Amino acid sequence: MNAIRFRLNGARLEEGLIPPSTTVLDYIRDHLHLTGTKEGCAEGDCGACTVAILKPGSTRWEAVNSCIMLVPQLDGCAIRTVEGVSGRGPLHPVQKALAEGDGTQCGFCTPGFVMSLFAVHQNGEPTDTETIHDVLAGNLCRCTGYRPIVDACKAATAQSWVEIGDSAVEKGRTNYRRDGHYFIAPSDLPALIAALAENPGARLVGGATDLGLLAGHERQVLPALISTAHVAEMKAVEDTPHQIVIGGAATFADALPLLDEHFPAFGELVHRIGSRQIRSLGTFSGNLGTASPVGDTLPCLIALGAEVELASQAGSRTMKVEDFILGYRKTDLKPGEVIAQIRIPKLRDTESFAAYKISKRYDQDISIVLAAFRVTLGDRRPTDVVAAFGGMADRAKRARMLETELVEKGWTALDDAEDLLAADFTPLSDHRGSEKYRRIVAANLVRRMHLEVTASGVPLRLEVL
Amino acid sequence: MKFDTPATTNPIDQLKVIGKPTDRIDGPLKTTGTAPYAYERHDVVQNQAYGYMVGSAIAKGRIASIDVKAAKAAPGVLAIVTADNAGKLAKGSFNTAKLLGGPDIEHYHQAIAVVVAETFEQARTAANLVRIDYVPTKGVFELAAAKDSAKAPEANAFSGPPDTAAGDFAGAFAAAPVQLDAVYTTPDHAHVMMEPHASIAAWNGDKLTIWTSNQMIAWGVGDVAKTLGIPVENVRLDSPFIGGGFGGKLFVRSDALLAALGARAAGRPVKVALPRPLMINNTTHRPATIQRIRIGAARDGKITAIGHETWSGDLPGGGAELAANQTRLLYAGANRMTATRLAVLDLPEGNAMRAPGEAPGMMALEIAMDEMAEKLGLDPIEFRALNDTQVDPEHPERPFSQRQLVECMRIGAERFGWSKRNPKPGSVREGRWFVGTGVAAAFRNNLLTKSAARVRLDGRGTVTVETDMTDIGTGTYTIIGQTAAEMMGVPLEKVVVRLGDSSFPVSAGSGGQWGANNSTAGVYAACVKLREAVAQKLGFNSEEAVFADASVRAGNRSVPLAEAARDKEIIAEDAIEYGDLDKKYQQSTFGAHFVEVGVDVATAEVRLRRMLAVCAAGRILNPKSARSQVIGAMTMGAGAALMEELAVDKRLGFFVNHDLAGYEVPVHADIPHQDVIFLEETDPISSPMKAKGVGELGICGVGAAVANAIYNATGVRVRDYPITLDKLLTELPQTG
Numbered sequence A: 001m002n003a004i005r006f007r008l009n010g011a012r013l014e015e016g017l018i019p020p021s022t023t024v025l026d027y028i029r030d031h032l033h034l035t036g037t038k039e040g041c042a043e044g045d046c047g048a049c050t051v052a053i054l055k056p057g058s059t060r061w062e063a064v065n066s067c068i069m070l071v072p073q074l075d076g077c078a079i080r081t082v083e084g085v086s087g088r089g090p091l092h093p094v095q096k097a098l099a100e101g102d103g104t105q106c107g108f109c110t111p112g113f114v115m116s117l118f119a120v121h122q123n124g125e126p127t128d129t130e131t132i133h134d135v136l137a138g139n140l141c142r143c144t145g146y147r148p149i150v151d152a153c154k155a156a157t158a159q160s161w162v163e164i165g166d167s168a169v170e171k172g173r174t175n176y177r178r179d180g181h182y183f184i185a186p187s188d189l190p191a192l193i194a195a196l197a198e199n200p201g202a203r204l205v206g207g208a209t210d211l212g213l214l215a216g217h218e219r220q221v222l223p224a225l226i227s228t229a230h231v232a233e234m235k236a237v238e239d240t241p242h243q244i245v246i247g248g249a250a251t252f253a254d255a256l257p258l259l260d261e262h263f264p265a266f267g268e269l270v271h272r273i274g275s276r277q278i279r280s281l282g283t284f285s286g287n288l289g290t291a292s293p294v295g296d297t298l299p300c301l302i303a304l305g306a307e308v309e310l311a312s313q314a315g316s317r318t319m320k321v322e323d324f325i326l327g328y329r330k331t332d333l334k335p336g337e338v339i340a341q342i343r344i345p346k347l348r349d350t351e352s353f354a355a356y357k358i359s360k361r362y363d364q365d366i367s368i369v370l371a372a373f374r375v376t377l378g379d380r381r382p383t384d385v386v387a388a389f390g391g392m393a394d395r396a397k398r399a400r401m402l403e404t405e406l407v408e409k410g411w412t413a414l415d416d417a418e419d420l421l422a423a424d425f426t427p428l429s430d431h432r433g434s435e436k437y438r439r440i441v442a443a444n445l446v447r448r449m450h451l452e453v454t455a456s457g458v459p460l461r462l463e464v465l
Numbered sequence B: 001m002k003f004d005t006p007a008t009t010n011p012i013d014q015l016k017v018i019g020k021p022t023d024r025i026d027g028p029l030k031t032t033g034t035a036p037y038a039y040e041r042h043d044v045v046q047n048q049a050y051g052y053m054v055g056s057a058i059a060k061g062r063i064a065s066i067d068v069k070a071a072k073a074a075p076g077v078l079a080i081v082t083a084d085n086a087g088k089l090a091k092g093s094f095n096t097a098k099l100l101g102g103p104d105i106e107h108y109h110q111a112i113a114v115v116v117a118e119t120f121e122q123a124r125t126a127a128n129l130v131r132i133d134y135v136p137t138k139g140v141f142e143l144a145a146a147k148d149s150a151k152a153p154e155a156n157a158f159s160g161p162p163d164t165a166a167g168d169f170a171g172a173f174a175a176a177p178v179q180l181d182a183v184y185t186t187p188d189h190a191h192v193m194m195e196p197h198a199s200i201a202a203w204n205g206d207k208l209t210i211w212t213s214n215q216m217i218a219w220g221v222g223d224v225a226k227t228l229g230i231p232v233e234n235v236r237l238d239s240p241f242i243g244g245g246f247g248g249k250l251f252v253r254s255d256a257l258l259a260a261l262g263a264r265a266a267g268r269p270v271k272v273a274l275p276r277p278l279m280i281n282n283t284t285h286r287p288a289t290i291q292r293i294r295i296g297a298a299r300d301g302k303i304t305a306i307g308h309e310t311w312s313g314d315l316p317g318g319g320a321e322l323a324a325n326q327t328r329l330l331y332a333g334a335n336r337m338t339a340t341r342l343a344v345l346d347l348p349e350g351n352a353m354r355a356p357g358e359a360p361g362m363m364a365l366e367i368a369m370d371e372m373a374e375k376l377g378l379d380p381i382e383f384r385a386l387n388d389t390q391v392d393p394e395h396p397e398r399p400f401s402q403r404q405l406v407e408c409m410r411i412g413a414e415r416f417g418w419s420k421r422n423p424k425p426g427s428v429r430e431g432r433w434f435v436g437t438g439v440a441a442a443f444r445n446n447l448l449t450k451s452a453a454r455v456r457l458d459g460r461g462t463v464t465v466e467t468d469m470t471d472i473g474t475g476t477y478t479i480i481g482q483t484a485a486e487m488m489g490v491p492l493e494k495v496v497v498r499l500g501d502s503s504f505p506v507s508a509g510s511g512g513q514w515g516a517n518n519s520t521a522g523v524y525a526a527c528v529k530l531r532e533a534v535a536q537k538l539g540f541n542s543e544e545a546v547f548a549d550a551s552v553r554a555g556n557r558s559v560p561l562a563e564a565a566r567d568k569e570i571i572a573e574d575a576i577e578y579g580d581l582d583k584k585y586q587q588s589t590f591g592a593h594f595v596e597v598g599v600d601v602a603t604a605e606v607r608l609r610r611m612l613a614v615c616a617a618g619r620i621l622n623p624k625s626a627r628s629q630v631i632g633a634m635t636m637g638a639g640a641a642l643m644e645e646l647a648v649d650k651r652l653g654f655f656v657n658h659d660l661a662g663y664e665v666p667v668h669a670d671i672p673h674q675d676v677i678f679l680e681e682t683d684p685i686s687s688p689m690k691a692k693g694v695g696e697l698g699i700c701g702v703g704a705a706v707a708n709a710i711y712n713a714t715g716v717r718v719r720d721y722p723i724t725l726d727k728l729l730t731e732l733p734q735t736g
Helices: A024-031 A093-100 A110-123 A129-136 A147-157 A189-198 A212-216 A252-262 A264-273 A276-281 A284-290 A297-303 A400-424 A435-456 B027-031 B069-073 B120-127 B143-149 B169-175 B217-228 B254-266 B276-282 B358-376 B380-386 B405-416 B476-488 B515-538 B561-565 B623-642 B702-714 B725-729
Strands: A004-008 A011-015 A050-054 A062-065 A078-080 A176-178 A181-184 A203-205 A224-227 A237-239 A243-247 A307-312 A315-320 A325-327 A338-345 A351-358 A369-377 A382-390 B049-055 B061-067 B077-082 B111-117 B131-136 B163-166 B178-186 B198-204 B207-212 B235-238 B270-273 B289-297 B303-314 B335-344 B395-399 B433-445 B451-457 B463-467 B495-499 B546-548 B551-554 B557-560 B570-578 B588-600 B606-616 B674-678
Touching: A024 B120, A050 A110, A062 A110, A062 A276, A093 A110, A093 A147, A093 B027, A110 A129, A110 A147, A110 A276, A110 B027, A129 A147, A147 B623, A189 A224, A189 A307, A189 A338, A237 A252, A243 A252, A252 A264, A252 A276, A252 A284, A264 A276, A264 A297, A264 A351, A284 A297, A284 A338, A297 A351, A297 A369, A297 A382, A351 A435, A369 A435, A382 A400, A382 A435, A400 A435, A435 B725, B049 B120, B049 B254, B049 B276, B061 B111, B069 B077, B069 B120, B077 B120, B077 B254, B111 B120, B111 B254, B111 B270, B143 B289, B143 B303, B143 B335, B169 B289, B169 B303, B169 B335, B178 B358, B198 B254, B207 B217, B207 B254, B217 B235, B217 B254, B254 B270, B289 B358, B303 B358, B358 B380, B358 B433, B358 B623, B358 B702, B380 B405, B380 B433, B405 B433, B405 B588, B405 B606, B405 B674, B433 B606, B433 B702, B451 B476, B451 B515, B451 B561, B463 B476, B463 B515, B476 B495, B476 B515, B515 B551, B515 B561, B515 B570, B551 B561, B557 B561, B588 B702, B606 B623, B606 B702, B623 B674, B623 B702
Parallel strands: A004 A078, A181 A224, A203 A224, B049 B270, B207 B235, B303 B335, B463 B495, B606 B674
Antiparallel strands: A004 A011, A050 A062, A050 A078, A176 A181, A237 A243, A243 A338, A307 A315, A307 A338, A351 A369, A369 A382, B049 B111, B061 B131, B077 B111, B163 B335, B178 B289, B198 B207, B198 B270, B289 B303, B433 B588, B451 B463, B451 B570, B546 B551, B551 B557, B588 B606
C-alpha cells in the first residue's frame, strides 16, 4: 500500500494522502492540529519546530527541525512532539525544569527547547556545559538570555528518567506517490541508480536540510524526489587503515565520532556547521554536492586530499574533491550520478591539520571565512602544504601561490601571506564582512595555523565560555 | 482611583506575595505547548480558511495593473482581496504606511493582496499566480545621503520637542578646555520576535473578532475600526498569548487587516500569518540613527556643555527615533541642547522597538562619556558620579522621584572587580586574547498610563482578574496574580488571571516598560473596590478590615473571604488614573552595565566573558521574572553591539537579510553568564505599587558597555554599530 508508516507520540499512524513535499511541521500543525510545535523561521535556523525522532533501527533519540523535514522522511520512524512528552500527565523533568527555572518567557521557542532537551534526557547523555551548548545551539530565543535554559538543562538531568516506550516502526523505504508527485526511497545502490535513470527530472534528497528550505522557507512544491537515506551501501562510515570512508547517505552526526578522533579540528567545525537538528539529518555528501562557496566541509575535504566516488549506470568514477568542485554551486556530478562515498586519507605522522571558521556568531552562522590546512612538516619547515579557503571566492578553493611559497621559502613566506593570497583570491564585500577583512583574516589564519602546528601544539580555537 | 499624591503604606507593602521570586504561572502551559498562540487557535471558530499575503516587489511607485484571473481560477481559491475590491479603507492612527497598499506602493513587501483558499498550500500556490506590473519610481533609501534634508519632526505625546536648550551651549562648548565632538551611528534593527505576526478573523454580521498577537489591545481595536470604517463596539481583539513583541506588535499590522478583509470577502473565518521572509520588510523596525554628541568639560571633570543631535529617517508622515531624549536628563551641566531631525526615507516603516529612543541613544551617549572620561584622565565611573544630578537639569525645580545611578555604578564596580581594571587600552593580554572591561549607565524613563481592571470574587473564594493587559513573555500573568493575591489575602493558586481580550477593561498594554507598574496598579485599584464591597457585604468597616489567609477579619471577628460571595459573585472594576506627579517629579529608572570581553588578536572575534547589570527601578514585583527580563534585554543589547544590522539594498530599497539566517541574533554560545542585581528601592511617586519598569532598562547602555570594553581591550574605538570583526581587525595593535 502506498502509505508512510510511523509512530507518532506512541501511536502507529499511516499517511497516504499528503503531498510528498509537505513539511513535517505543516503536517503536524495544520493537518493533525498538534500545535505545540511552532514555526519561527521555516528554514531550520531557530529550532522552534524541533521534534524528536527515533530513526528506523535506532534507539537513540535525535532532535530534528520539522520545518525542513519532509513527511516521507518519517517513514519507519517514531516521532515525539511536545504533546507526546508528558501528555496530560505530570510534566517531564525538562518541562518542569524550564517552567521552574524561568527558562521560558514568551514561550514560543519553548516547545523546541523542550524537545532538544528531551532527546538528550531520554538518551541519558551527560549534561556538562559543553554538551548543553551543543544541544541548544540550534534553538534561538529572543527573550530569556539563554543561561536560565542552560541551568534548567542541568537541573533536569538530576531528575529521574521517564519511560518513553517507543520503537521505530520498521524499515522505512516506501516509494510514496500522491497525485503524480513522488518520493522514492530505494534501499540499495542499484535501485537508487535505476531510479535516477528512470526519473531524470527528479531531485536527489539526503536529509533535506538544504532542499527542505525550498519547501519550508520558499514554499515551493517539489514534485519528484529520490531519497538516498535508506541506501544500505551508502549509510556506513568506516575507519579503514588508511582512510575514513563516509557513505553518501551518512549524516554529519554519523561521521562526527570518526572526525573527532582523526581530525579534531574538522570535527569541531562540523559541530558548528549546524545544530544537532541539522546534523541528525544533513549529510556530508549533501554539503559537498551543494558546492556552496561557504560550504564548510569543502575546504577541509580539499585540504585533506579527499576523494569522491560517483556512481551511475555507467559504473563508478573517482576524483579529488577539489576537481569535483567546478564553480559557484557547480560540480562535476552528471545526470544520473550520485555521490556514493567520500574518502578522506588519514594523516601521516608528519602531517598536521588545522581548520578555522570565522563567523559573526558562534553557532548557526554562515562563515565569513573558512580556512583549512594540511601541512607536512620536515626539519622545521613545511615540505608540503595544502591550504583551502571558503568565503574567499565563488567556490572553495586552494591558495596555490601561498602553498608554493611556504614550501619553497619556509615559514618566512608568512610575512607575505596577504600578498600571496591576493594572487589566488579576490574576495567580495558583503554585509558579513568586507573584502579587506577577508583578506587580512585569511592571512592571519595562515599565521595562526603556523603557531598551532609548530610552536604551541595547542589548538587555538574559539571556546565557549 | 486617582493617584495624585505619593503612596503611603498600603496592603502591597505586606510583601507576602509581591516581591517573591514566584515561578511564572503560565510556565507549564508553555513548556507543554498548550498555551494557544494566534495562528493555531483552531478551536475558536469553525471552518477557517487560509489567507496568503502578496507583498510588493518594489519599494516605491505604483501598480500599473494587477491580474488575479489565474489565481482566482486556481484550485481551492475562495477570494482575492486587493485595493481594487477591498472597499474604502482608512489608515490606522498608529500606522504610517497603509496596511494594504495599491495602486500606490509605499515600501517593499507592503501587502498588496491576500489570496484566500481552502488550504494553506492552495492559497500559497494561487498567490504565486497573481501577476503584477509595477511602475517603480525613484526612492530615497540611504540615511546618510538624506540627512541634510532632514527636518524637525512634529512633537507628539511621547516625543517632547524636537529642539531643547538650556543656558548657552555653543558658548560654553567653545570655551570648554576639554571637548569631545564625535559622530556615532546605529543601524536599522529588527525585532525578530520568535512568533511571526498572525491573526484569525471572523465576522458575525457586522461584528468582527480577531484572534491575534498584539501588545496593545485597545490601540488595536481602535485602529481596526478606523481602518475598516466600522464602530469600535463592533470589533473584538483577543490575544492571550504573544510569542514576543518588543514593540513589533504594538500596532495592528497587515495580518490582522488581511484576515478581516479576506474573511469578509470569503464569507467565512480566515487566518493569515506573515511568513518570516516577508515579515521584516512588511512590518516595522527600529530606524537607523546618526548621532552627533558634543561634550565640554572643565579640567576637574564637571560637564559645562552637553549637546546631542540625532538624525533618523522614516516614510512620509512617520516619526523620528528619539535618540537624544535621555541626554536631557542623564547628566548635569548648565548649558545643553538636543536636536532631533527626521528625513524622509522610502524604506519599510520605522517605529518603536524595545526602549525606542534610549536604546540607540544610550549606545552613542555612553561611548561618548567613556571617551570624555579618558580625555579628562578620569575613571569612567568617577566621571559619571561627578556629573550626577538629582534634579532635571533643564528644570532644577523638578527632582527625580528616585535616582540611584551612582549607587548602581558603585555596587556594580565592587561586584565586578572594577578596581582591578587596567585603564590603559590594549594592555591586558591572555594568550590569544586582548581582554578588556567596560561600563555604561542604563537609563529609561518610567511612563504613567491609565490602566483598568475588573476583579471578581466567587463563592469558592476564587479571585478572577480580567483586563485587556497582555503578557508578551514579560510575566504579566504572574505579577497581576501576585497583586490580586496580596490585595485580597489569598494564595496565588486562588487567583485566575485573564488577559488580552478587548471585552475586558482597558489597560496600559505592554510597551515602553510601562506595563508592569501601570497594569498592576490598575488591578490594585480594582481590588481596593472589591475589598470595600466585600467588607460591606460582610459587615466590616473597610478601613479596619484585614484581608489575610483567605479571610477577612477585624478585631476578634474573622469571616472566610468566600462567604462574601456565597450567594452572588462580587464584581468590582476600577482604573488607576494619574494626576500630575509625573510633572512635578521626573520618574526614571537607572542602572549600570559592566562587560568583560576578549578580542582575538588574529581574527578580531569578540567573545563576551562576563556581563553584570545593576538596576534601580522601584519595587521589583517578582525578582525572578524581572531578572529574566533584564538578562534577555542584555542579550538583545549584546546582539545590537556585535551583530544585529538590517542591511539596506540602497538600489532597490529593502532590507536584504530578511530572515533569521541573515539577521543574526545571538546564539547560546555567544552569551556568557549574566548577573543582575536589583537595588532596594520603592518609589511612592510612581504608583501604589511603588514599582517601575525594568524590561527596557536592561537593554539601555549594554551596547556601549560592550563597545567600551572592546576599546579597553584593544584601543580601537568603533563608533559605528555593530562592532563587527572587520571594523576592528585592521586597527588592532600589532602583536607577535
